[in-house]
Amino acid sequence: MRRDLILRIVTKLVLPFILLFALYVHFHGDFGPGGGFQAGVIAAGMLILHSIVFGVRSTKHIAPQGLVEAMIPLGVLIYASVGIPALISGRNFLDYGVFDPHHTPHGHHLGILMVESGVLITVFSTMLAIFYAFSERGRS
Amino acid sequence: MNTITPLLLHYNYFITIFLMVSGLYIVIARGNMIKKLVGLSLFQSSVYLLYVSPGKILEGTAPIIDDAYSIYSNPLPHVLILTAIVVGVATLALGLALVVRIHEAYGTIEEDEIFDREKGL
Amino acid sequence: MTALEHQLPVLPVLIPLFGALLTGFLSRGTVSWLLALIFSWATAAVSVLLLVTVLRLGEPISYVMGNWGVPWGIEYRVDTLNAFVLVIVTGIGAVLMPYARKSVAFEIASHQQAWFYTMYLICLAGLLGITVSGDAFNVFVFMEVSSLATYVLIALGHNRRALLASFQYLIVGTIGATFYVIGIALLYLVTGSLNLHDIAGLLGDAYNTYPRPVLTALAFLVAGISLKLALFPLHLWLPNAYAYAPSMAAAFLAGTATKVAVYLLIRILFSIFGIAIVFTTLPIADVLLVLSIAAMAIASLAAVFQENAKRMLAYSSVAQIGYITLGIGLHNQSGLTGSIVHLFNHAVTKSALFMCLGAIVYRTANMRLTNLAGIGRKMPLTTAAFVLAGLSIIGVPGTAGFVSKWYLAVGAIERGYWPLVFLIVASSLIAVLYIGRFVEVAYFREPSEACESAYEPPTSMLIPILVLSAATVYFGIDTRATADIAAIAARFLLGGAN
Numbered sequence: 001m002r003r004d005l006i007l008r009i010v011t012k013l014v015l016p017f018i019l020l021f022a023l024y025v026h027f028h029g030d031f032g033p034g035g036g037f038q039a040g041v042i043a044a045g046m047l048i049l050h051s052i053v054f055g056v057r058s059t060k061h062i063a064p065q066g067l068v069e070a071m072i073p074l075g076v077l078i079y080a081s082v083g084i085p086a087l088i089s090g091r092n093f094l095d096y097g098v099f100d101p102h103h104t105p106h107g108h109h110l111g112i113l114m115v116e117s118g119v120l121i122t123v124f125s126t127m128l129a130i131f132y133a134f135s136e137r138g139r140s
Numbered sequence: 141m142n143t144i145t146p147l148l149l150h151y152n153y154f155i156t157i158f159l160m161v162s163g164l165y166i167v168i169a170r171g172n173m174i175k176k177l178v179g180l181s182l183f184q185s186s187v188y189l190l191y192v193s194p195g196k197i198l199e200g201t202a203p204i205i206d207d208a209y210s211i212y213s214n215p216l217p218h219v220l221i222l223t224a225i226v227v228g229v230a231t232l233a234l235g236l237a238l239v240v241r242i243h244e245a246y247g248t249i250e251e252d253e254i255f256d257r258e259k260g261l
Numbered sequence: 262m263t264a265l266e267h268q269l270p271v272l273p274v275l276i277p278l279f280g281a282l283l284t285g286f287l288s289r290g291t292v293s294w295l296l297a298l299i300f301s302w303a304t305a306a307v308s309v310l311l312l313v314t315v316l317r318l319g320e321p322i323s324y325v326m327g328n329w330g331v332p333w334g335i336e337y338r339v340d341t342l343n344a345f346v347l348v349i350v351t352g353i354g355a356v357l358m359p360y361a362r363k364s365v366a367f368e369i370a371s372h373q374q375a376w377f378y379t380m381y382l383i384c385l386a387g388l389l390g391i392t393v394s395g396d397a398f399n400v401f402v403f404m405e406v407s408s409l410a411t412y413v414l415i416a417l418g419h420n421r422r423a424l425l426a427s428f429q430y431l432i433v434g435t436i437g438a439t440f441y442v443i444g445i446a447l448l449y450l451v452t453g454s455l456n457l458h459d460i461a462g463l464l465g466d467a468y469n470t471y472p473r474p475v476l477t478a479l480a481f482l483v484a485g486i487s488l489k490l491a492l493f494p495l496h497l498w499l500p501n502a503y504a505y506a507p508s509m510a511a512a513f514l515a516g517t518a519t520k521v522a523v524y525l526l527i528r529i530l531f532s533i534f535g536i537a538i539v540f541t542t543l544p545i546a547d548v549l550l551v552l553s554i555a556a557m558a559i560a561s562l563a564a565v566f567q568e569n570a571k572r573m574l575a576y577s578s579v580a581q582i583g584y585i586t587l588g589i590g591l592h593n594q595s596g597l598t599g600s601i602v603h604l605f606n607h608a609v610t611k612s613a614l615f616m617c618l619g620a621i622v623y624r625t626a627n628m629r630l631t632n633l634a635g636i637g638r639k640m641p642l643t644t645a646a647f648v649l650a651g652l653s654i655i656g657v658p659g660t661a662g663f664v665s666k667w668y669l670a671v672g673a674i675e676r677g678y679w680p681l682v683f684l685i686v687a688s689s690l691i692a693v694l695y696i697g698r699f700v701e702v703a704y705f706r707e708p709s710e711a712c713e714s715a716y717e718p719p720t721s722m723l724i725p726i727l728v729l730s731a732a733t734v735y736f737g738i739d740t741r742a743t744a745d746i747a748a749i750a751a752r753f754l755l756g757g758a759n
Contacts, residue, residue: 032204037226073285073379080278086327090264093271094327130233137240160443167432176432184439190446220398220455224442227405231435234409238416238428245421258422 004053011053018046026120030109036116040123048131056135065132068125075122082114152193159186171251173242177235184228191217191224266314270324270337272307273347273389274403276300281382284375293375294365297382298358304385305348305355312344316746323395332456338395342601342750346392346524349608353516354385357612360725361509363718364619368507369417377417381513384410388521397445397455400525401438404489408434411518414510415502426501433488433498440485447478461533468538475534476543482529483545490522492586493556496579503575504628508619511571515578516612520604523585527600530589531754540592549590554681556583557688564695569628570621573695574614577654580688581607587681588669594751596672601747603665606736610653610661613729617647620718620726627711630699635708637700639715642723644703646730651696653733656689660737664744 022042029035051059086095096111097104147154159182166179195217203215239249246254280300284293315322321340325331339347361381369377387407394400412434416427449455451471452463468475491499499519503511530539540546557580564576585607588600620643621636622628637644653660666685673681717723736743 037222069288070286073282077279077282077286080275080282083275083327087268087271087275090267092325092328093268093275097328133237134240137244164436167436173428180432180435184435187439187442187446190443191449194450217449223398223402227402230409231405231431234412235428235431238412238424238431241416242421242424242428245424254425258425 007053011049015046015050018049019043022046026116027113029116030112036119037123039116040120041127043120043124044127044131047128051131051135056132060132063128065129068128068132071121071125072129075118075120075125078118078121079115080118082111082118152189156186156189156193159183159189173239173249173251174236176251177232177239180235181228181232184224184231188221188224188228191221265310267324269307269311269314270322270339270393271326273304273311273351273393274337274386276304276307277382277386277389280304281379281386284382285379288375291362293378294358294362297361297378300382301351301354301358301385304389305351308344308347308351308389311339312341312348312746315339315341315344316749332454332459335399336395336456336458337393338458339393340750341746341753342524342527343392345601345746345750346521346604347389349520349605350385350388350392350517353513353608353612354381356725356729357509357513357616360512360616360619360722363722364509364623365507367623368419368509373417377414377507377510380410380413380417381510383407384414384513384518388517391521392524395457397448397457397460398442400457401442401445404438404441404525407518407521408438408489411510411514414514415506417510418505418507420505422501423505426498426505430498430502433495437485437488440481440488442485444478444481444485447474447481451475451478457528457533461535464534464538475538479529479534479539479543479545483526486522486526486529490519490526490586491579491582493552493560493579493583496556496560496582499579500572500575503578503615504569504572508615508622512612512615512619515574515615516608519578519582520608523582523589523600523604526586527589527597527754531592531597536592536755546590546592549586550678550681553583553587553590554684556580557587557684558691561688561691561695565691565698567695568630570618570630570633570699571615571628573630573699574611574618577692577695578607578611580692581611581654583688584665584669584685587685588672591669591672591676591678592755593672593675594748594755595668595675597751597754598744598748599665599668599672601750602668602740602744605743605747606653606661606665606733609729609736610650610733613650613726613733614647614654616722616726616729617643617650620722621715623718623722624715625711630702632709632711633699634702634706634712635704636712636715637703639708639712640717642717643726646726647703648696648700649730650733651699653737655692655696658737659734661733661743663737664740668744 022039025034025042026036026039047059047063050062082096083094086098087093089098091098097107099110100107163179163183163186167176167183170176170179195214197211197213200211200213201209203212242254243249246257248254277300280296284296287293287296321338323331324337326335326337365374365377384407387403387410390403391400391407394403412427412431415430416424445455448460451467451474452460454460454463464475488495503515506514530545560576560579560583564573564580567573567576581603585600585603588596588603591597618628621633621640624640625633625636627633653662656662656666666689670682670685673685
């Protein structure tokens with residue numbers, strides 16, 4: 001395990017920057033290419049890199065399988081719940097104007113950001129769950 | 141010349157149709173399940189082209205509003221195809237997961253070998 | 262309109278979607294079942310409310326997502342036909358849920374049960390989404406949502422052949438959905454719209470300018486949806502899928518999945534393209550009639566020779582879908598009414614039959630007909646319910662199946678296709694053979710080893726079975742609720758008032 005010293009150290013150095021880039025892509029999605037979907041894949045890529053270098057078991061300490069599997073529906077739940085305030089206040093489902101009644105575009109902005117956060121969580125956890133499912137296969 | 145030019149101008153459709161037909165052919169002709177899924181993916185990808193390529197408007201730029209530009213490409217097909225890509229990825233992932241399970245259950249991913257083992261299916 | 266009425270069109274999709282997310286999030290066997298039960302019943306309640314509202318208003322209800330106006334935003338558009346299909350799908354789901362607990366607990370490993378209910382609810386949401394959505398691409402997305410959930414439901418069957426059946430269905434289903442989306446692409450290219458109602462308005466002009474793309478689109482759409490609805494000879498995925506899926510999934514899918522695909526076909530042919538393009542320029546009516554007759558005859562015959570009882574019912578489903586498409590091919594008031602009412606009648610009947618088999622599996626763990634000898638003496642109520650629903654498949658007067666066949670026969674006579682009436686009767690006689698085969702095995706033989714220790718299933722399974730099989734008789738006698746609504750929907754599709 002000691003052999004891949006450079007690989008291990010470089011990986012450790014790169015990991016936070018990958019996460020930072022994921023967050024950049026997420027929050028910059030309003031103004032340029034990007035958004036929760038791409039950010040989720042990049043963030044999941046970070047943990048997948050971690051597990052390739054350090055082993056799946058140590059990655060599962062950081063992101064336990066149960067947590068990852070709970071995050072998949074949680075993200076979609078956030079996505080769908082964003083439409084609920086509009087539903088309750090008598091507007092149509094997914095009308096983000098409700099988040100800022102005085103300035104509709106602001107409301108849309110906020111709504112999309114929340115939706116994208118839900119997307120980020122779901123894509124991130126789905127990617128990891130798929131990776132876990134396949135990496136554990138045939139070993140037990 | 142006059143009959144060929146319009147055809148050449150629509151070269152995107154020829155690529156689309158070529159991909160479409162070859163994808164479908166792989167799905168039908170190959171017995172290996174992974175190859176079938178590859179063909180299926182190719183077939184789906186051709187549809188992405190069918191949507192996206194007419195969305196490009198000549199001289200048009202990315203649809204982000206800016207005073208310097210007046211012509212924009214049509215963003216709607218891209219949005220649709222983003223969704224379709226996600227659907228395609230999900231289908232492919234599920235298909236591959238099924239192939240893994242089938243391999244565990246039968247020890248092979250060749251359709252004819254599986255049918256030999258399951259006479260009467 | 263009250264606040265609730267305003268939100269009604271979106272609720273049938275939202276409620277099961279939220280239910281699926283909650284069951285997936287909580288991931289506990291019994292809790293998941295309870296959640297699925299509550300959410301299924303709530304969905305059924307809003308669907309019935311929606312149907313009542315549509316019938317009262319007498320015109321389609323429109324609902325735009327996120328307040329983005331038509332034709333740019335996604336519109337949910339509900340008329341009598343949609344609402345009726347919603348009630349069919351959610352009704353079957355609601356009746357099935359009490360039955361599901363014991364059946365699923367028996368057939369599916371405990372750590373997968375929560376996921377089973379999650380997938381069931383996603384499938385329900387997808388099917389309802391196809392039904393209410395008025396946006397062509399949105400329909401595609403919901404089609405894939407429901408299909409992906411369906412593949413998982415089938416793959417959860419304990420026999421390894423379930424995996425194979427699921428894989429075959431995945432390939433065929435994806436090709437079908439992709440054909441659909443190619444058709445939509447062509448329509449989008451010629452009309453520039455994805456809103457089905459909007460496309461319908463623009464298509465007349467588009468057809469005059471670009472006749473070939475429009476006809477190509479129609480061909481792709483019909484072929485793709487025909488794969489999904491298992492129109493003969495595109496039905497090969499169906500028998501294995503239904504035979505090896507868990508009983509609860511088979512009962513649900515047999516009643517709903519193909520029905521929703523048929524709904525989509527009706528919507529595309531009648532509401533989007535319109536009778537003028539579909540039935541005058543292309544021989545779609547003739548093709549549908551020929552394939553329907555082939556389905557009725559050949560699939561029924563195939564059912565007679567099946568050894569596995571579930572496969573027998575699956576082939577019978579292909580034949581029954583033939584009846585439904587027959588009515589579409591006739592495209593007159595009576596024929597279309599017959600089709601639409603048969604969506605309901607066949608859903609009820611076939612779900613009842615699959616539920617009976619599920620109960621038999623629960624007690625005997627067996628599906629081979631020869632091993633079910635004497636089951637009628639050991640499980641009298643379940644077998645009686647099976648026979649009652651079987652009579653409806655045959656189309657005996659006084660059962661639901663008779664009502665639909667009557668309308669179809671009248672529709673055929675109105676078109677002047679006398680031989681069709683004889684074919685309808687003849688294929689019913691083949692149904693007598695396969696149902697009769699089950700009756701012979703179940704009642705007139707000494708109990709086999711597998712059935713020796715069998716007895717009636719638990720009450721929670723028995724009551725839904727009895728309710729559904731009683732419904733096949735009830736809707737055969739009292740046709741106000743079904744045939745009248747179907748007639749209204751058919752009149753609307755054929756261009757009359759709603």
